[in-house]
Structures are given as C-alpha cells and as structure tokens.
Amino acid sequence: xxxxxxxxxxxxxxxxxxxxxxxxxxxxxxxPGFYRVESGDTVSKxxxxxxxxxxxxxxxxxxxxxxxxxxxxxxxxxxxASTSTAAAPAATAATAPAxxxxxxxxxxxxxxxxxxxxxxxxxxxxxxxxxxxxxxxFDGRDSKxxxxxxxxxxxxxxxxxxxxxxxxxxLRGYGNLLILKHNGDYLTAYAHNQALLVKEGQAVTQGQQIxxxxxxDNDRVMLHFELRYQGRSIDPARELPPR
Numbered sequence: 071x072x073x074x075x076x077x078x079x080x081x082x083x084x085x086x087x088x089x090x091x092x093x094x095x096x097x098x099x100x101x102p103g104f105y106r107v108e109s110g111d112t113v114s115k116x117x118x119x120x121x122x123x124x125x126x127x128x129x130x131x132x133x134x135x136x137x138x139x140x141x142x143x144x145x146x147x148x149x150x151a152s153t154s155t156a157a158a159p160a161a162t163a164a165t166a167p168a169x170x171x172x173x174x175x176x177x178x179x180x181x182x183x184x185x186x187x188x189x190x191x192x193x194x195x196x197x198x199x200x201x202x203x204x205x206x207x208f209d210g211r212d213s214k215x216x217x218x219x220x221x222x223x224x225x226x227x228x229x230x231x232x233x234x235x236x237x238x239x240x241l242r243g244y245g246n247l248l249i250l251k252h253n254g255d256y257l258t259a260y261a262h263n264q265a266l267l268v269k270e271g272q273a274v275t276q277g278q279q280i281x282x283x284x285x286x287d288n289d290r291v292m293l294h295f296e297l298r299y300q301g302r303s304i305d306p307a308r309e310l311p312p313r
Contacts, residue, residue: 142301245286
C-alpha cells in the first residue's frame, strides 16, 4: 500500500537522504579509532576495511542489531585503550592501543567523540511545530519521528531558532520538506507541507511560521516531524513540552 511505502520511506529518512546535508552542516571529524557511517556501509564492510572481526565492532559499539546502523552514526573501529589485543586479534599496531590489564572503559581523550547514544549529551528547547493530534510516535525503527494531523493549511512553525538548510520537494516520500539546523548537534525536519514559506539559507526564529500543513507526497494531511542529534534520529517527545 502507498501509505505503508511512505512510512517505510520516512523510516529511512536518516539513512538515505541526509548524507549531503549532514556533511554541509559541519559535523566534526571523528577521532582516531572511530569511523562515521557512510551511505552503503555495512558492519561487515566496516570491519573488513578496519581489519577487525565483526564481533569486535558489534561488542565495542553495543549493537543489538548490526543491520540497523545509520548514516552519520559514529562507530568505534579500534579497541578501547584498556582492551587487550587478545580480544581484537585483527587490529594492527597502527590502530590498536597498547593492552592494559584493567577492564574496558569509555574513551576520555578530548579529541575522541563518545559512542553515540540514545540520550544526547546536550539538550535543545523545542516547542510543538504545529497544532493537531499525534497519530504516530517515535519508535526508532519504523518511525523516526512523529506524525501530527490537522486541516490543510494549518500553520507549521519552527520548533527552535535556526537556519534553513533544505527547502524543496526533491526527496521522494516527503513532499514539500524543510530541514532546519539549530546548532552543531541538532536538526529538525518538517515533511508533507502544502506550502513552504521560507528559503534555504534563511534564519528563522522559534515560533516563526515556516510552512502550511498539507498532504504532499502522502495520502492524508499531516506533518511528519523529526529531531536528529549528531546525525541520529531521537524521540522529539523528549524535548517537547507536555500538552
């Protein structure tokens, strides 16, 4: 069904369509021993390229589902400083730190980014991007955001102050789409609009109307809203005020 295909497309928003945008947003380079996932990557390919067993990549990054990595996700590809080389036989002297007898610990070097987690290290103050009924919530798998229904033309507003980094309808499955960059860590996305009221490169304030709700490239009038932290989708409800 069309609705099912669209929902599946929404779930793949983070993985397939924001690669160029994330790069444009100036994500910091990863530190030694880490790798940022690119389009087309798999855990097996990353492990092979870094001369590591797949099991090491899965264990070091706490991957419950190795087939569910996302574009922009940062993965550890060399053993932590406290991990013995016996636990990572494929590591080379160039990538594997000297073994130590202590238990594995998280890296603390200031130039080494922490492993991405579901809980952001920083926060953002959001307001609801529109009025309406939430008909779908975030689950991190099939749904990478929330869906809010109301009448066509309902105002869509910026959930936080930021800059428009995408405004158009070139991403299949999202109709008229806006993406706002709020700082070095956060992006928000607003899909299926009837009309876009701002342009790429434009600065917007929190609460400013940026679009009108619609059903572009969808089978019903609604706003699909996503929040991303360091390239990974997170639950917007965490940062939205209670209604």
